[in-house]
Amino acid sequence: MNRHGDRRGLARALGSWFAQEARELPWRSEAPGGVGAWAVLVSEFMLQQTQVERVLPRFLEWMRRWPLPSRLAAEEPGEAVRAWGRLGYPRRALWLHGAATEIANEHGDVVPRDVETLLGLTGVGPYTARAVAAFAYGERHPVVDTNTRRVIARLVRGRAAAGPPRAGDLDDMAALLPDDPVEARVFNAAAMELGAVVCTARAPRCEECPVSEWCEWRGAGYPDNAPAKRPTQARFEGSDRQARGRIMALLRSAAAPVPRSEALRAAQGPAGSRAKAVDPAQPRRVYDSLLADGLLVEFEGRARLP
DNA sequence: AAGGCGGGGAA
DNA sequence: TTCCCAGCCTT
Numbered sequence: 001m002n003r004h005g006d007r008r009g010l011a012r013a014l015g016s017w018f019a020q021e022a023r024e025l026p027w028r029s030e031a032p033g034g035v036g037a038w039a040v041l042v043s044e045f046m047l048q049q050t051q052v053e054r055v056l057p058r059f060l061e062w063m064r065r066w067p068l069p070s071r072l073a074a075e076e077p078g079e080a081v082r083a084w085g086r087l088g089y090p091r092r093a094l095w096l097h098g099a100a101t102e103i104a105n106e107h108g109d110v111v112p113r114d115v116e117t118l119l120g121l122t123g124v125g126p127y128t129a130r131a132v133a134a135f136a137y138g139e140r141h142p143v144v145d146t147n148t149r150r151v152i153a154r155l156v157r158g159r160a161a162a163g164p165p166r167a168g169d170l171d172d173m174a175a176l177l178p179d180d181p182v183e184a185r186v187f188n189a190a191a192m193e194l195g196a197v198v199c200t201a202r203a204p205r206c207e208e209c210p211v212s213e214w215c216e217w218r219g220a221g222y223p224d225n226a227p228a229k230r231p232t233q234a235r236f237e238g239s240d241r242q243a244r245g246r247i248m249a250l251l252r253s254a255a256a257p258v259p260r261s262e263a264l265r266a267a268q269g270p271a272g273s274r275a276k277a278v279d280p281a282q283p284r285r286v287y288d289s290l291l292a293d294g295l296l297v298e299f300e301g302r303a304r305l306p
Numbered sequence: 307a308a309g310g311c312g313g314g315g316a317a
Numbered sequence: 318t319t320c321c322c323a324g325c326c327t328t
Contacts, residue, residue: 043323044323044324046323047322047323047324048322048323048324048325049311049312049313049321049322049323049324049325050312050313050314050322050323051314051315051321051322051323052322052323053314053315054313054314054315054322055323086312086313086314087312087313088311088312088313088314089311089312089313089324089325090311090312091311091325091326092324092325095325095326122325122326123324123325123326124325125324125325125326126324126325127323127324127325128323128324128325131323143323145323145324146321146322146323146324147322147323148323164307165324192323195323196322196323200321201320201321201322202316202317202320202321203317229320231308231309232319232320233310233311233319233320233321234309234310235318235319236312236313239312240310240311241310241311241312241313242312242313244311244312245312245313248312289310289311293311
């Protein structure tokens, strides 16, 4: 913390800003009617690498259809994948179905409360486990996502950006967290919200920032001192990811299993738009990868969702 | 520690 | 085009 005050002042300023300005999102417990841990878990799975605006309609649809883990567990996994739509990373749908099954069968249809048990669910990592414990149950844990990492990097470390995840990220957040669990919960949510709407990656709106007087990056004159960025992601066009997505789109829309040949053809995209330098091995490769991931099941030469 | 994994929106 | 997004899993 810097010259402008202790961490309690920071938490107070951030907390009042959050109370005033936070977006109303249906998975926040404060929302009318309140939501339970199951809703928090579903939202956190969907929000992994996917923006809030895209998640909103899917989340509402899921909660209407599967208000309890056991309701989802009663479905075929493929139904979860189908209802996942185009959110991306469809393995998350599979993992969420698996988590629902385990919760229904082994935890009395109640989402676990402690971080260790949550971490045991496939698809639940350090962020999601603490987010559920903190937001759904009010447990006092540091919750660190990409927004929070950037806020800490600027506010505390005086850097323009966060850089790749570090082992100390959780400790950094823990050092800022108010002692009172209720305040800590707000602080976690507020740090994420600040990073999402004010302290943004691209063009931060520092003039609107409620905690600018605590900001080391501002104090240093906004130096362009961003640490090395993570390696740039390979282009999507023509990638295996795109080819996988095309097969998945076909399987989601299909009312019945489709011939394998049709799925392989779908991997190449619409006939008119095929790239010139196609990898002839790509369709088979991505088809097999979907098989290995359990996103595709083959039976008598036909492919379908699991 | 590094690479793979969707897809869309914004600069 | 490139960057970024309420990450996680495998190797």
